[in-house]
Amino acid sequence: MRAAVPGAGTRRRPGWPRRRHRAPSRETALRATETIAAIAHLVSGIEYLLDETDRRNGGMGDYTPVPTRFTGRWRPARAVVALTGDARVSRALLVGWIGAAATLVAPGPRGVRAAAGVVLTGAHLLLHPRNVYGRDGSDQVALLTQGVSALARLHPRRPALVDACLWYVALQGALSYGMSGWAKTHGEAWRTGDAVVGVLRTRTYGHEGAWRLARRHPAVARLLGRSVVAVEALFPLAMVGPGRVLAPLAVASAAGFHLANARLMGLNRFLLAFPAMYPAVLYVTGRDDRPGDVPRDDLMVRVTALTGAAAVAGLAVARFGRSRSVRRPRPGERELLTSRGSAVRHRVTGTGADASAPLIVLENGLGASSDEWEWVRRHLPEDWPVVSYQRAGSGASTAAPGAAGGHDDRVTDDLRDLVTALRGSRPVVLVGHSIGGVLVSRAAGSGIPGLAAVVALDPTLREALLDTDDPSQRNLDRVVRSCTAATRWGLGALLEAAPTASELPAEVRGRVAAHTRDHATWVGAGHDLAAARWMARDRALFADPVPTLVACAEVTVEQEPRYEGLREAVLAAGAAGGFPTEFHVVPRATHGSLLHLDRHAHRVAGLVEQFVRRAGGLGAPVEPVLRGGR
Structure with a gap:
């Protein structure tokens, strides 16, 4: 008598996953999100504290012109901005920033992590006005991810709130990549590879060896340019319908993109900040079948869809x-x-x-x-x-x-x-x-x-x-x-x-x-x-x-x-x-x-x-x- 073979009689498409990955637990996803974001904050905080060149008189971060931007704002806000403009206060805030980030990197009880998240988010917000020309994208993503994680930690007994926060981080990640990718499709520079060659030849973000290679081999530059557009523009598809089976591949591709940028362009903090959103992406796209866990609450995505539909209708009315x-x-x-x-x-x-x-x-x-x-x-x-x-x-x-x-x-x-x-x-x-x-x-x-x-x-x-x-x-x-x-x-x-x-x-x-x-x-x-x-x-x-x-x-x-x-x-x-x-x-x-x-x-x-x-x-x-x- 022939023994039954598991899976016999079923048809498999070669190379295509049969089912979605298992989602990490709610606590695992939240802890990984806040830990990776905290590492990004720790690195940036140490850099800001040790290098004050930009914050000196005449530097890009010089506080002198900042108060004039807030003269018409709420008086208490102007007072806070003036206080944080003091060099001693800003150093103290950076020390608190680094301490809170280090606390989140190390294992610790939930209450301590919640307090550290609030302190880190608050220090970041208070120091933000000092950057007249804004911070880079890695700081913005790290702030968003850390702030939402801190909000989730404040109410650990409400799984629905934690799920809403993780959904928000995941959707923000999909939006960030998707908008960046589709913006690159308006024009030929990325399709022809000219953008890759142009970026690699700059003094700030360039790499001489990679530039020479891309210039000698236009086909390589075209492949790189189109790959960047594909990874970014198609990332949102991993959030919906059948595309969710490819979420791990989308995350791995995006991580590889940031790894290459860190090596070639020196964008090291991007390698930490954006991957902080990946645990949330894997959580909301995976199978929710862990025994004993409270079922994942997907209300956030339905609210987002309804809000998006209302926004589309509003845009149409506004255009008319x-x-x-x-x-x-x-x-x-x-x-x-x-x-x-x-x-x-x-x-x-x-x-x-x-x-x-x-x-x-x-x-x-x-x-x-x-x-x-x-x-x-x-x-x-x-x-x-x-x-x-x-x-x-x-x-x-x-x-x-x-x-x-x-x-x-x-x-x-x-x-x-x-x-x-x-x-x-x-x-x-x-x-x-x-x-x-x-x-x-x-x-x-x-x-x-x-x-x-x-x-x-x-x-x-x-x-x-x-x-x-x-x-x-x-x-x-x-x-x-x-x-x-x-x-x-x-x-x-x-x-x-x-x-x-x-x-x-x-x-x-x-x-x-x-x-x-x-x-x-x-x-x-x-x-x-x-x-x-x-x-x-x-x-x-x-x-x-x-x-x-x-x-x-x-x-x-x-x-x-x-x-x-x-x-x-x-x-x-x-x-x-x-x-x-x-x-x-x-x-x-x-x-x-x-x-x-x-x-x-x-x-x-x-x-x-x-x-x-x-x-x-x-x-x-x-x-x-x-x-x-x-």
């Missing part, structure tokens, strides 16, 4: 609300239907009392709002009519179906129709910022009626638009793609306008922020960027015989030497063609502050007014010029 806000007509706004079928929303300010005064038409930068010209508009002469508008497909302006491509003159055709409808008999001055400078240069050769002058403020360089390997252009592509994806999924609330936009008049800041967070803004930005590159390939910029003023920010010129070539080309074109050209640098200005800061906008408006008057823009328009490329 922002879209309506951006498209809501403003006082004085009108709509023009162009020959291309675009509906261009525009606004005219200024009294226009002088019939011979020029019509100033403002052309926005990439993804910019027409409200960003507010300071410039206010500083231009009151009797000059000033037109601001949104290009078709952006803001409240809509493009005709099928007219959103970037390989034609749709932008300049719409601009010409707008000028024709508004100018009457006035001379016209086109003023463009950033990529808007490229567009007005193109428009100069597209038959704009009554064109008297062209003004380009910090214009995008033609060489940069034509160079597919230009770092600024590659970064611009990544920004446009990332912002398009974020706003598509309702995450526009996470986007912020340019830092200098906070200096705009209060009444327009909200509209500028709403415009930045609107999905149509970034879809239109992608089309406009493609159009600008097509224009740059089609023919040279600033080559038409039209009076031309170029004004650049000092910071831009210092960072990009090729603007010297633009200056020479603009002035040479004027000298050869016999028409006025000028090139100015606005002192201490940045790309954004040219428009956003009152004093810089005042300077820009003055340059425009003076140039237009000198160039004969008041009553002496240049006849329309048509140059090839249509």
Whole structure:
């Protein structure tokens, strides 16, 4: 008689685990979590205590500028921050930090561990304001893990609370890896391996041997880059459904990733901080079948799922609300239907009392709002009519179906129709910022009626638009793609306008922020960027015989030497063609502050007014010029 063979008759998939791993006990998972996090805190605390270089006068951790960040905060909070800023107090807190961490590393009763966890978390929080520029990711993860572990220790007789805390740590780990991985997919640097080579060649995080290997063998760099993206982006799958059988593999892969980073990049504390979340991951993904244990409470994950669903719904509602806000007509706004079928929303300010005064038409930068010209508009002469508008497909302006491509003159055709409808008999001055400078240069050769002058403020360089390997252009592509994806999924609330936009008049800041967070803004930005590159390939910029003023920010010129070539080309074109050209640098200005800061906008408006008057823009328009490329 044949004996029965266990498992006979069942089908197994080679290499695929048949069942999930057994979860560690609740106490084991919690103790391992707080112990590993405590080791990370112990190492960092000793480093902070022994090396005070950064905390000395002028260092990255110098306390001197900290109080100014809290002047508007709650008075007791300011008092606490001032107290912890004292060098003796901060040393005492670090000693307590190290002592509490050492207590958690050593075996001890639960009550002592709870007290040590509270002390360690409190010391970390009190010392946090000293880091004006923030701590690194390992410190943040260690603080989060230690704080949640301390909370679980305070109520050891409530298993449901302990389980909720462990679920929180595990979900935070999945979110951290997942977001990091998916962020790397927006762009080609990690897929091509360029990011790996770039990081390894830096002085701070680089490794010469690994860099030389990656540079000599691009296939190795590509494999490493794609492996990093896969490990991080796919980590959350180990938390749900059938993917839970692979949780040990996901944890081991992530640990290997941090081990390699510690060896090659010197990120030693990351090797301790992030693995502190792994026991919680293994606990919540494993089989809950330990005899005698209280069953695991998975309420936290259900609450998280419901909260996530509510957040998604809220984001969708918020996106709809922002879209309506951006498209809501403003006082004085009108709509023009162009020959291309675009509906261009525009606004005219200024009294226009002088019939011979020029019509100033403002052309926005990439993804910019027409409200960003507010300071410039206010500083231009009151009797000059000033037109601001949104290009078709952006803001409240809509493009005709099928007219959103970037390989034609749709932008300049719409601009010409707008000028024709508004100018009457006035001379016209086109003023463009950033990529808007490229567009007005193109428009100069597209038959704009009554064109008297062209003004380009910090214009995008033609060489940069034509160079597919230009770092600024590659970064611009990544920004446009990332912002398009974020706003598509309702995450526009996470986007912020340019830092200098906070200096705009209060009444327009909200509209500028709403415009930045609107999905149509970034879809239109992608089309406009493609159009600008097509224009740059089609023919040279600033080559038409039209009076031309170029004004650049000092910071831009210092960072990009090729603007010297633009200056020479603009002035040479004027000298050869016999028409006025000028090139100015606005002192201490940045790309954004040219428009956003009152004093810089005042300077820009003055340059425009003076140039237009000198160039004969008041009553002496240049006849329309048509140059090839249509």
